[in-house]
Amino acid sequence: MLYELFYLVGISKEAELPKIKAEIQKIVTAEEGILEEKEVTEKRKLAYKVNRESHGFYVAHRFNLEETEKLGAINKKLGLYPGILRFIISRTEDLPELTTREERKEKEAAKIKFIPKKKEIEVPAVKAQAKVKEEKAAPTETANTEKETPKTEVSQDDIDKKLEEILNI
Numbered sequence: 001m002l003y004e005l006f007y008l009v010g011i012s013k014e015a016e017l018p019k020i021k022a023e024i025q026k027i028v029t030a031e032e033g034i035l036e037e038k039e040v041t042e043k044r045k046l047a048y049k050v051n052r053e054s055h056g057f058y059v060a061h062r063f064n065l066e067e068t069e070k071l072g073a074i075n076k077k078l079g080l081y082p083g084i085l086r087f088i089i090s091r092t093e094d095l096p097e098l099t100t101r102e103e104r105k106e107k108e109a110a111k112i113k114f115i116p117k118k119k120e121i122e123v124p125a126v127k128a129q130a131k132v133k134e135e136k137a138a139p140t141e142t143a144n145t146e147k148e149t150p151k152t153e154v155s156q157d158d159i160d161k162k163l164e165e166i167l168n169i
Contacts, residue, residue, distance in 0.1 A: 001068060003033075004095055006060045007078070007087035010053035011043075017057060020083040024061075027077045031070040033063040040100050050085045060098055 005028065009020055025035055040060045046053065065071060071089065078087050099107075 001066070002062060002064050002092045003071070004060060004062045004090050004092050004098070005078075005087065006058065006090070008046075008050065008085045009057045009059065009083065010051065010085050011055040011057070012053060013083060014057070016083065017041075021059065023081065023083065024059075024078070027081070028061075028063050028074060031065070031074050031077075032067065033065045033070075033074065036062045036064075038062070038098055040098055042101055053085060056085065062092060062098055 005024070007024065009017055013020065021039075021041075028035060038061075040058075042058045043055065044058055045055050050056070065074075075089065078084065078089075
């Protein structure tokens with residue numbers, strides 16, 4: 001079964017980061033876990049201080065483990081390892097693809113380039129519809145004496161904004 005190991009290393013241990021990564025890999029492989037090549041490491045500010053650290057490195061690595069009973073041993077060893085502040089192991093069934101920050105930005109930029117332009121929708125004005133109803137109700141009046149109201153063009157954005165106003169979204 002495929003798992004993702006996500007752990008946090010404090011900024012004060014930046015010099016030891018390669019050694020810590022190697023130790024974590026040894027812990028996983030000692031329990032017959034097969035690590036994937038891709039590893040994501042990002043330096044970020046923490047939402048709150050953890051052991052007096054306000055910044056740290058988030059490291060995500062996926063591995064395959066056939067015997068799920070050995071997951072408990074990996075958890076225990078990681079919990080005792082002093083180089084990491086926090087860790088979590090999750091099954092990757094419901095997780096998105098493991099990508100770096102740059103890869104995510106490139107995907108977003110690619111999506112923005114290919115967004116199709118919204119078509120303009122021509123909607124007759126409500127007054128024009130009311131005029132037609134009045135003409136049907138009073139057939140004695142001639143159409144030449146009244147001015148016709150022009151059709152207005154309404155964009156999809158205008159329709160979306162109006163719907164949001166009406167629905168209070």
